[in-house]
Amino acid sequence: MKEGPDIAQIGSLIGDPARANILTALMGGRALTATELAAAAGVTLQTASAHLSKLEAGGLLAQRKQGRHRYFTLADDRVGKLLEGIMGFAASRGHLRHRPGPKEPALRKARICYDHLAGDYGVRMLDSLIEAGSIFAVGEGLSLTAIGEKHLGSIGIDVSGLRSSRRPLCRSCLDWSERRAHLAGSLGKALLSNFLDKGWARRTENSRSIFFTPEGERRFLALFPLELSDGARQPEASQPGLTNTP
Amino acid sequence: MKEGPDIAQIGSLIGDPARANILTALMGGRALTATELAAAAGVTLQTASAHLSKLEAGGLLAQRKQGRHRYFTLADDRVGKLLEGIMGFAASRGHLRHRPGPKEPALRKARICYDHLAGDYGVRMLDSLIEAGSIFAVGEGLSLTAIGEKHLGSIGIDVSGLRSSRRPLCRSCLDWSERRAHLAGSLGKALLSNFLDKGWARRTENSRSIFFTPEGERRFLALFPLELSDGARQPEASQPGLTNTP
DNA sequence: TTCATACTTCGATCGTAACCGAACCATCTC
DNA sequence: GAGATGGTTCGGTTACGATCGAAGTATGAA
Numbered sequence: 001m002k003e004g005p006d007i008a009q010i011g012s013l014i015g016d017p018a019r020a021n022i023l024t025a026l027m028g029g030r031a032l033t034a035t036e037l038a039a040a041a042g043v044t045l046q047t048a049s050a051h052l053s054k055l056e057a058g059g060l061l062a063q064r065k066q067g068r069h070r071y072f073t074l075a076d077d078r079v080g081k082l083l084e085g086i087m088g089f090a091a092s093r094g095h096l097r098h099r100p101g102p103k104e105p106a107l108r109k110a111r112i113c114y115d116h117l118a119g120d121y122g123v124r125m126l127d128s129l130i131e132a133g134s135i136f137a138v139g140e141g142l143s144l145t146a147i148g149e150k151h152l153g154s155i156g157i158d159v160s161g162l163r164s165s166r167r168p169l170c171r172s173c174l175d176w177s178e179r180r181a182h183l184a185g186s187l188g189k190a191l192l193s194n195f196l197d198k199g200w201a202r203r204t205e206n207s208r209s210i211f212f213t214p215e216g217e218r219r220f221l222a223l224f225p226l227e228l229s230d231g232a233r234q235p236e237a238s239q240p241g242l243t244n245t246p
Numbered sequence: 247m248k249e250g251p252d253i254a255q256i257g258s259l260i261g262d263p264a265r266a267n268i269l270t271a272l273m274g275g276r277a278l279t280a281t282e283l284a285a286a287a288g289v290t291l292q293t294a295s296a297h298l299s300k301l302e303a304g305g306l307l308a309q310r311k312q313g314r315h316r317y318f319t320l321a322d323d324r325v326g327k328l329l330e331g332i333m334g335f336a337a338s339r340g341h342l343r344h345r346p347g348p349k350e351p352a353l354r355k356a357r358i359c360y361d362h363l364a365g366d367y368g369v370r371m372l373d374s375l376i377e378a379g380s381i382f383a384v385g386e387g388l389s390l391t392a393i394g395e396k397h398l399g400s401i402g403i404d405v406s407g408l409r410s411s412r413r414p415l416c417r418s419c420l421d422w423s424e425r426r427a428h429l430a431g432s433l434g435k436a437l438l439s440n441f442l443d444k445g446w447a448r449r450t451e452n453s454r455s456i457f458f459t460p461e462g463e464r465r466f467l468a469l470f471p472l473e474l475s476d477g478a479r480q481p482e483a484s485q486p487g488l489t490n491t492p
Numbered sequence: 493t494t495c496a497t498a499c500t501t502c503g504a505t506c507g508t509a510a511c512c513g514a515a516c517c518a519t520c521t522c
Numbered sequence: 523g524a525g526a527t528g529g530t531t532c533g534g535t536t537a538c539g540a541t542c543g544a545a546g547t548a549t550g551a552a
Contacts (some may be wrong), residue, residue, distance in 0.1 A: 004273075004353065004454070005336035005422055007329065008266035015258030016510080024250060034529060047511055049530055059339040068519040068528050082335050083253065089328050090251035093305035107250065139416060141387020170385060176251055208250070262540075280499060293541055295500055314498050314549040 013058045014086065018043050019051050023060065023074070023083055028208045029115045031064070031071035040206075077167065080114030081184070084173055091176035108177040110210040112203065116173070116188030117195070117210065121220065123178045125191070128224035135170065135183070142170035144187065152187075155223065156194060162186045195220065259304045260332065264289050265297050269306065269320070269329055274454045275361045277310070277317035286452070323413065326360030327430070330419055337422040354423040356456040358449065362419070362434030363441070363456065367466065369424045371437070374470035381416065381429070388416035390433065398433075401469065402440055408432045441466065 014020055018041040025032060025040035032040070038048035052072060055061040062075045074080050110121040117125060126142075129135040134148030144152075149159045162169055171185035183191070192210075195201045200216025212220060260266055264287040271278060271286035278286070284294035298318060301307040308321045320326050356367040363371060372388075375381040380394030390398075395405045408415055417431035429437070438456075441447045446462025458466060 004270060005333045006266075007270065007332045007336055008261055008263045010261075010332060010336050010339075011257050011259070011266060012261030013257070015254055015256075015261035017254045018510080020252075020254035020257060024253065027250075035527095043510085044512060045529070046513085046531085050510080053530090070529065078335065078338070082331060085328060085331050086253045086256060087251045089324065090253055090256050092324070093256075136384065137387065138382065138384040138389045139387035139414065140418070141383065141385035143384045168385065172386070264540080281497095289540085290542060291499070292501085292543085296540080299500090311549095316499065 010058060010060070013055060013060060014083075016051070018047065019055060022048070022051060022055065022072075024208075026061070026072065026074050027080060027083055027112075027114055028203075029073075029112050030203075031073045033069050033071055037072060074114065077114060077184075081171075081173065084113055084118075084176065087176040088174040088179070092179065106204075106209040106211070107207070110201070110212060111208045112192065112210055113173060113175075113182070113184070113208075115192065116182070116184050117192045118173070118175050118182050119177055119210075121210075121212075122182035123175050123180050124226060125220075125224045126172075126181060126183045128226055129183070131227055137172075140172050140181065142172050142183065142185075144170055152191075157187070157190050159187070162190055256304060256306070259301060259306060260329075262297070264293065265301060268294070268297060268301065268318075270454075272307070272318065272320050273326060273329055273358075273360055274449075275319075275358050276449075277319045279315050279317055283318060320360065323360060323430075327417075327419065330359055330364075330422065334420040334422040334425070338425065352450075352455040352457070353453070356447070356458060357454045358438065358456055359419060359421075359428070359430070359454075361438065362428070362430045363438045364419070364421050364428050365423055365456075367456075367458075368428035369421055369426050370472060371466075371470045372418075372427060372429045374472055375429070377473055383418075386418050386427065388418050388429065388431075390416055398437075403433070403436050405433070408436055 014023065021041040022037045025037060034048055034052060035045060037052065038045045041048055041051070043051075052061065052063070056063060056072075060075055060079050061072050063070055063072050065071075074083075108119055110117060110119045112118065113122070116122070126135070129148065130137050132147075132151065134145060134151045136143045136145050144159065152159060159169070165186050167186045169185050169187050170183065171188070172181040173184035173188075174180075175182045182188070195216065196203070198216070199213065200219055201210050201212040204211050260269065267287040268283045271283060280294055280298060281291060283298065284291045287294055287297070289297075298307065298309070302309060302318075306321055306325050307318050309316055309318050311317075320329075354365055356363060356365045358364065359368070362368070372381070375394065376383050378393075378397065379391060380397045382389045382391050390405065398405060405415070411432050413432045415431050415433050416429065417434070418427040419430035419434075420426070421428045428434070441462065442449070444462070445459065446465055447456050447458045450457050
């Protein structure tokens with residue numbers, strides 16, 4: 001016993017329902033105030049304050065004072081990835097919260113996962129990019145190709161600018177609703193920002209779901225077509241000479 | 247609030263120190279009885295029994311009755327991956343258990359991670375395989391090459407047999423002590439089994455650490471050489487035309 | 493059958509931590 | 523300055539869950 005890092009500490013941080021609600025709310029990516037988080041968690045401000053202190057001490061949250069407000073975010077994208085990983089696991093065990101609520105379908109269709117697009121649309125986007133040869137996939141690894149750089153450049157994504165950041169360009173993130181990978185990393189973030197900037201979609205209040213306008217939806221689907229039928233989708237692309245599929 | 251899967255439930259399962267000890271012990275990969283796990287967790291048998299019921303109900307554990315014994319294991323390798331992910335996160339935040347114990351160095355050198363080799367030696371093995379062209383890496387994705395299949399076949403790994411299993415052949419797993427990737431998946435498992443079978447190394451009682459014999463260590467290091475100096479190691483291999491590095 | 497071992501269930505205790513009311517600071521507006 | 527809003531700290535209550543002793547069930551050994 002007592003081997004390795006202390007998983008119990010962060011487990012218990014995530015294990016409290018109020019704190020889990022706070023973390024889930026912050027998965028939306030935007031910075032929220034203590035008051036907003038208290039409402040999200042369903043507790044009073046005092047209680048939320050105590051939770052927020054613990055989460056920050058545990059390294060899960062970062063805060064930034066702005067006037068008399070105190071804005072909280074997830075500490076970094078590693079926290080987001082960790083939480084999405086746990087969500088994926090929980091979803092696979094059927095531990096959905098009680099019963100699917102009315103907002104559930106919208107959430108499954110398109111939602112924000114920390115800072116990038118997830119849900120059916122997120123998965124579709126990655127599938128389409130792989131099919132088009134824009135992204136090269138090996139197992140769980142993703143890499144932008146020269147074709148992809150040109151392709152995305154044409155819709156206004158400055159790849160070379162993204163590459164200067166410390167953060168990996170492409171990262172695969174397991175989608176809890178689709179149980180398949182979608183695109184994360186700085187490129188995933190840039191793509192979602194691009195859609196929001198163009199007005200194709202907008203964020204909804206108090207929810208992680210992303211609402212596409214009819215026009216935006218049309219354009220999105222045109223930009224990311226899928227040739228294969230749904231049943232035949234192959235998430236793990238391979239190449240001659242490479243053998244990774246189970 | 248109340249969006250998405252219930253992360254609080256599994257958070258609280260992992261969040262109890264006794265249960266965390268049980269899970270950590272089971273990361274060793276071997277099936278353990280309730281009595282053994284009670285000892286590992288530092289609680290009485292009754293208490294452990296209650297914990298084990300909860301963990302099983304939560305889908306983290308699988309049990310198998312054998313005579314009057316009841317053997318527990320992690321439910322599957324996804325649980326192992328989840329736990330290793332949390333460990334990696336916890337280690338990165340400096341949440342090591344209190345202070346490094348006497349067993350810590352051995353654990354950092356070579357240990358078992360569910361069913362494959364981790365620690366310095368695990369990371370070295372993967373680095374060497376990539377350098378030798380046996381494994382092709384793109385970001386976090388790993389793939390066995392034709393060269394690698396021949397190479398590993400020569401030391402007694404039956405790759406085609408492994409490929410028939412449902413489980414992915416190659417998978418990268420983040421090492422909490424080295425903070426870099428090591429090889430998991432059915433190939434990772436087969437390699438460790440191979441070393442143990444050959445007597446190069448053996449498992450230690452009541453610990454996840456792996457002990458290499460002097461002869462085994464010599465052979466292991468010869469089989470997996472490293473050309474690059476330690477400082478210049480490049481975890482994310484790339485290929486002309488592929489651009490994934492930050 | 494009898495005894496021992498492995499484990500579970502029951503019942504009671506006990507500690508901790510989540511919770512909120514109230515009071516207290518800090519920052520902004522007027 | 524006074525008042526309002528955002529947030530923290532303090533104190534006391536409460537409830538849940540971890541814990542163990544004791545008794546009960548199942549399996550194997552003699």
